[in-house]
Amino acid sequence: MRIAMIGTGYVGLVSGACFSEFGVDTVCVDKDQSKIERLKRGEIPIYEPGLDDLVAKNAKAGRLSFTTDLAEGVRGADAVFIAVGTPSRRGDGHADLSYVYAAAEEIARALDPDSYTVIVTKSTVPVGTGREVARIVRRTRPEADFDVCSNPEFLREGSAIGDFLRPDRVVIGTDSDRARAVMRGLYRPLYLIETPIVMTSLETAELIKYAANTFLATKITFINEIADLCERVGADVHDVAKGIGLDGRIGKKFLHPGPGYGGSCFPKDTLALVRTAADAGSPLRIVETVVDVNDRRKKAMADRVVAACGGSVEGRRIGVLGVTFKPNTDDMRDAPSLDIIPALQAAGAAVHAFDPAGMHEAARMLPDVTWCPDAYAALDGADCAVIITEWNEFRALDLRRVREVMKAPVMVDLRNVYTAEDMEMAGFDYHSIGRPSLLKKPAREQA
Numbered sequence: 001m002r003i004a005m006i007g008t009g010y011v012g013l014v015s016g017a018c019f020s021e022f023g024v025d026t027v028c029v030d031k032d033q034s035k036i037e038r039l040k041r042g043e044i045p046i047y048e049p050g051l052d053d054l055v056a057k058n059a060k061a062g063r064l065s066f067t068t069d070l071a072e073g074v075r076g077a078d079a080v081f082i083a084v085g086t087p088s089r090r091g092d093g094h095a096d097l098s099y100v101y102a103a104a105e106e107i108a109r110a111l112d113p114d115s116y117t118v119i120v121t122k123s124t125v126p127v128g129t130g131r132e133v134a135r136i137v138r139r140t141r142p143e144a145d146f147d148v149c150s151n152p153e154f155l156r157e158g159s160a161i162g163d164f165l166r167p168d169r170v171v172i173g174t175d176s177d178r179a180r181a182v183m184r185g186l187y188r189p190l191y192l193i194e195t196p197i198v199m200t201s202l203e204t205a206e207l208i209k210y211a212a213n214t215f216l217a218t219k220i221t222f223i224n225e226i227a228d229l230c231e232r233v234g235a236d237v238h239d240v241a242k243g244i245g246l247d248g249r250i251g252k253k254f255l256h257p258g259p260g261y262g263g264s265c266f267p268k269d270t271l272a273l274v275r276t277a278a279d280a281g282s283p284l285r286i287v288e289t290v291v292d293v294n295d296r297r298k299k300a301m302a303d304r305v306v307a308a309c310g311g312s313v314e315g316r317r318i319g320v321l322g323v324t325f326k327p328n329t330d331d332m333r334d335a336p337s338l339d340i341i342p343a344l345q346a347a348g349a350a351v352h353a354f355d356p357a358g359m360h361e362a363a364r365m366l367p368d369v370t371w372c373p374d375a376y377a378a379l380d381g382a383d384c385a386v387i388i389t390e391w392n393e394f395r396a397l398d399l400r401r402v403r404e405v406m407k408a409p410v411m412v413d414l415r416n417v418y419t420a421e422d423m424e425m426a427g428f429d430y431h432s433i434g435r436p437s438l439l440k441k442p443a444r445e446q447a
């Protein structure tokens, strides 16, 4: 089988490489000439563990190629995937679909007149977009033989390849049996490992994607608020998470408290769903609140650092470990660090920071930060250490060395990488999320 993947952003590139791994002849298309040239040379423009090897292997086997020529990619393809960006539209929070519709029109012009093609939306698109894509293609090429399908992705950055090759489920939304047969063919290797394939209508598949991300964002926000409550009453949020998560109806995952969710999906998709629901006259009050609570939470994280520093960070040096929205990515989109660091700087602190992969990107977004070559350099002379992203290398710091290089042994661990016991025994004034200190009384008793 043969496919074209339009857009070599995160979703397009990972999906294209993974389909070629399934044995599908895959052509990845992008307008960005320099990006295509780099990909042809085997240079991967994003940070995703394992992607370079997967691309190299399949390109060498002749199953994966790159081009700027959309018509060349679409020619002879059984399916054409639209995987272009859908950023939040400035001002109203709706998903910006201009790239999707432009791609649909271009695909329509390039469709083979003698063969059947499935046009698949892989980008996260609001309910109704698939129908609009079909309308655009029909208007542009009334004689074309095609169907439209929604096939949302559920890839997590940092583990996207595993998520694609061994997913919990695949969602395929279309009204056409012919399109379903083509999609089944593309995902054939997953039938062998008995992956559930959820066949639905177009609109249902589109909504499943938003509902999944929104539910997960809600789960995180819930445990974050429970964590705050734990601090007030002297309870331990990890034990609460375990105690509720072992109930199969709730589930253990996505109950890790932190500085608030970020990334390229949750913030954008929760907001887009809120707008869609309001427009449809069926507002999602819970999700509106989740968006608001998460935004406030990210901003409030700087206050924890100020409190740990005795009420002021004026003239203090803060050593920040991790700035990306989560580990194993260089992605800075909606990262909590983008709220926390400027707030600390505005309060008079000098911020020194280290991140294993995100510093290049972060330097463009966070001015006046001193970027350091490693964690110890970032903490050198610091009045307070702040862990914002839980990279593995921050889990095994040499605490004695950290204490030696820091001016004062104060740590704010926004990802609960360490235990209060270990840190307090190592002589740190340690602050984490939703867990009691062994030394300090709960906030309620202090008041």
Ligand code: UDX
Binding pocket: 153, 154, 155, 156, 157, 158, 213, 216, 220, 253, 254, 255, 256, 257, 258, 259, 260, 261, 262, 263, 264, 265, 266, 325, 326
């Ligand atoms: C997410 C979805 O998981 C994925 O299915 C979808 O396709 C895209 O959006 P991603 O954005 O890569 O993936 O990251 P994810 O691992 O889901 O984390 C999102 C955010 O939530 C991060 O900021 C992370 O730190 C935070 N998070 C996650 C928590 O704070 N606690 C948790 O328990 C889990």
